Amino acid sequence: MDEKPQTAQGDRRWLLVRAGGAAYALPARDVRFVVRGLVCHPVPGARPRLLGLAQYGGEPLAVLDLHALAEGGAAQTSQRVTVVLGRRSERRAPAVGLAVDAALRVAEFSGPQSPDDGRLIQGALSVDDETVTVLDTSVLMADRWRAGGWDDD
Amino acid sequence: MTEHRSPGSLQAWAGPALLAVLTVAGWALLEAAADSPQEAWFVRAFVLLGAAALALHVAAVLVPQRRALRELAQLRALHDEQCEALAASLEELRHGDLVAMTAPIAALPQPMQLGVGQASRALAALMQQIQSSSVEVASAAGTVQRTSSELASASSQQAAAVVEITASTEELARTAGQIAANSEAQARLAARSESSADGGAASVEAAVVGVEAVRGHMAAIAARADTLGARSRDIYRMLDLITEIAQETHILALNAAIEAASAGEHGGRFSVVAEEVRRLAERSRESVDSVRSHLDEFSGAIRGVAQATAEGSQAAEQVLLQSRSAEHAIAELRSALTETAQAAREISLATGEQRTASDEVAATLREVGDVIQRIADGLRRYTDAAERLNQLALSIQLLTQSFRIESPHSLKHQLLRWTERLRDLSGNLEAVEGALSELLETCPYLEMVYLVDVSGVMTGFVVNRDLVGERQVPGSAAVGRSFAERPWFQAVARDRRSAVTPIYDSLLTGDPCFTIAVAVGSGDDTIGVVGADVNLRNWTKI
Numbered sequence: 099m100d101e102k103p104q105t106a107q108g109d110r111r112w113l114l115v116r117a118g119g120a121a122y123a124l125p126a127r128d129v130r131f132v133v134r135g136l137v138c139h140p141v142p143g144a145r146p147r148l149l150g151l152a153q154y155g156g157e158p159l160a161v162l163d164l165h166a167l168a169e170g171g172a173a174q175t176s177q178r179v180t181v182v183l184g185r186r187s188e189r190r191a192p193a194v195g196l197a198v199d200a201a202l203r204v205a206e207f208s209g210p211q212s213p214d215d216g217r218l219i220q221g222a223l224s225v226d227d228e229t230v231t232v233l234d235t236s237v238l239m240a241d242r243w244r245a246g247g248w249d250d251d
Numbered sequence: 252m253t254e255h256r257s258p259g260s261l262q263a264w265a266g267p268a269l270l271a272v273l274t275v276a277g278w279a280l281l282e283a284a285a286d287s288p289q290e291a292w293f294v295r296a297f298v299l300l301g302a303a304a305l306a307l308h309v310a311a312v313l314v315p316q317r318r319a320l321r322e323l324a325q326l327r328a329l330h331d332e333q334c335e336a337l338a339a340s341l342e343e344l345r346h347g348d349l350v351a352m353t354a355p356i357a358a359l360p361q362p363m364q365l366g367v368g369q370a371s372r373a374l375a376a377l378m379q380q381i382q383s384s385s386v387e388v389a390s391a392a393g394t395v396q397r398t399s400s401e402l403a404s405a406s407s408q409q410a411a412a413v414v415e416i417t418a419s420t421e422e423l424a425r426t427a428g429q430i431a432a433n434s435e436a437q438a439r440l441a442a443r444s445e446s447s448a449d450g451g452a453a454s455v456e457a458a459v460v461g462v463e464a465v466r467g468h469m470a471a472i473a474a475r476a477d478t479l480g481a482r483s484r485d486i487y488r489m490l491d492l493i494t495e496i497a498q499e500t501h502i503l504a505l506n507a508a509i510e511a512a513s514a515g516e517h518g519g520r521f522s523v524v525a526e527e528v529r530r531l532a533e534r535s536r537e538s539v540d541s542v543r544s545h546l547d548e549f550s551g552a553i554r555g556v557a558q559a560t561a562e563g564s565q566a567a568e569q570v571l572l573q574s575r576s577a578e579h580a581i582a583e584l585r586s587a588l589t590e591t592a593q594a595a596r597e598i599s600l601a602t603g604e605q606r607t608a609s610d611e612v613a614a615t616l617r618e619v620g621d622v623i624q625r626i627a628d629g630l631r632r633y634t635d636a637a638e639r640l641n642q643l644a645l646s647i648q649l650l651t652q653s654f655r656i657e658s659p660h661s662l663k664h665q666l667l668r669w670t671e672r673l674r675d676l677s678g679n680l681e682a683v684e685g686a687l688s689e690l691l692e693t694c695p696y697l698e699m700v701y702l703v704d705v706s707g708v709m710t711g712f713v714v715n716r717d718l719v720g721e722r723q724v725p726g727s728a729a730v731g732r733s734f735a736e737r738p739w740f741q742a743v744a745r746d747r748r749s750a751v752t753p754i755y756d757s758l759l760t761g762d763p764c765f766t767i768a769v770a771v772g773s774g775d776d777t778i779g780v781v782g783a784d785v786n787l788r789n790w791t792k793i
Contacts, residue, residue: 111512113505126512132505134498179502203529204508
């Protein structure tokens with residue numbers, strides 16, 4: 099659980115999603131599942147990026163607004179689709195939900211040449227004539243995040 | 252007397268002379284023939300008889316004859332004296348002085364005095380009667396003249412008013428004719444409108460039927476549109492289901508792709524299948540979106556049809572209501588048109604009768620106007636006649652004033668009485684003017700009285716300001732001016748008698764007047780002439 103999260107460097111498969119009008123690329127290796135219509139219960143007093151808690155696989159799942167998480171500000175995602183993140187190598191590893199407007203497809207391209215470790219946004223690429231923000235979702239599953247950093251700025 | 256005596260004396264003495272000649276001749280013849288004494292006795296007897304006859308003739312014939320001749324001469328002298336007195340009286344009468352004519356008749360015999368006096372008094376009474384009658388006639392003629400003049404003026408105004416009324420009545424008749432024509436045209440128009448209204452009512456009725464049919468069709472279309480709407484909603488639900496399935500498929504494909512990616516090299520082929528599945532799901536979703544888009548258009552069209560049908564139904568209902576209202580209005584309009592046509596016909600008849608009546612009234616008014624005009628003309632002639640009668644009465648007054656009678660209305664008599672006072676005041680100008688002023692007060696109908704001397708020069712005058720007012724006295728009337736050329740002065744100076752001028756217009760008042768002039772004094776004692784201008788308008792009021 100204390101191992102360093104794997105960076106996005108070297109990833110060639112990405113899940114392209116759209117949230118708040120922007121396109122994002124999530125590493126496919128960090129995606130455990132994509133679900134629709136996940137019911138989210140708001141948490142009183144939580145930050146705007148935390149939409150609430152949902153039930154997934156019999157366990158509570160924290161659902162974050164991807165656009166608010168990446169760009170800051172208020173939540174703007176319709177949460178039609180929730181991307182469940184989690185390390186596939188660990189079946190019991192904790193999972194995080196990212197609320198997006200739509201999950202587009204799984205694309206294959208090279209990630210950023212100089213990834214910035216420890217930061218969510220790794221850069222921006224042009225995929226099929228569209229600017230896509232490449233995210234390093236392993237950051238979201240680090241210990242400090244799981245210890246409650248989702249509520250920090 | 253001498254002329255009458257000489258032939259008579261000769262004739263008177265012719266008989267004795269012839270008798271004496273015969274006696275002497277017979278005595279001479281008998282003396283020559285007597286031869287005997289007896290015959291001588293006879294001659295002596297003859298001579299004695301002749302002398303006796305001569306004496307007897309003288310005593311019995313010649314002396315009475317001479318006495319008769321003397322008496323005849325006396326009678327002739329008396330006759331001449333009486334003739335002169337009568338001539339003098341008649342001369343006074345000729346000059347109209349009925350007062351002075353009674354003075355000379357004292358020399359006349361008593362019966363003649365009585366007759367002339369009675370004739371004078373009767374003539375004076377007649378003159379006075381004529382004077383008073385002429386005054387009354389003049390006054391009445393003046394009244395008649397004024398009244399008839401006013402009536403003529405009123406009749407002229409009345410005639411003018413009748414002409415105006417006639418013109419108005421004729422205009423009324425023309426207007427009535429126009430109204431009748433308009434009413435007739437209105438009646439025809441109303442009749443045509445009635446038929447048009449009938450056609451309109453039929454059309455509206457047909458329109459109502461048509462609109463009701465349209466409304467039925469609209470209801471059927473609305474039902475069909477509702478059915479289509481229901482079908483569209485079913486399709487929407489199916490599309491939603493398909494979309495849901497496609498999205499689920501898409502998610503499944505994504506998850507499969509993610510799983511394939513996690514599988515590394517082993518999941519490559521599975522990843523391809525997953526991608527194909529995702530593409531199919533994407534295409535399904537796009538197809539559904541396309542179908543939804545078409546269905547949206549179809550549904551919009553259906554809604555448009557439904558809305559148009561609803562609006563059409565509403566419009567048809569409205570049109571139906573309006574058509575029924577129009578049908579009702581046309582029915583009322585037709586009823587009103589019928590009443591209008593009837594009223595127009597009645598108006599046409601009434602105005603036609605009114606025109607006929609107005610024409611008759613206008614004709615009657617024209618006749619009335621002619622009558623009034625004739626009356627006005629007659630009244631003007633009547634006024635002229637009254638004017639002439641007034642002038643005639645004034646002329647009669649002038650004629651009667653030519654006579655002097657003992658009456659306060661005899662101007663000559665009045666002035667002659669005043670001249671006696673003036674004669675005593677000769678040389679005293681102030682006293683003369685005072686007397687003239689008293690004369691004006693006594694005779695208020697006099698405009699002006701004045702005294703001129705025997706040479707015709709004015710010595711004093713007084714103006715009646717009650718009649719003249721503040722008008723200026725003309726320059727011809729001034730002390731020192733000569734009136735010797737005036738006819739009235741010449742008449743008085745020539746005949747030593749009073750004179751009356753014809754009527755003329757006064758320079759002071761503009762009224763008709765005449766002048767009466769009277770000598771002051773008589774004969775060689777005449778000291779002047781008094782003139783008085785008589786205002787006829789006021790004189791007739793006395």
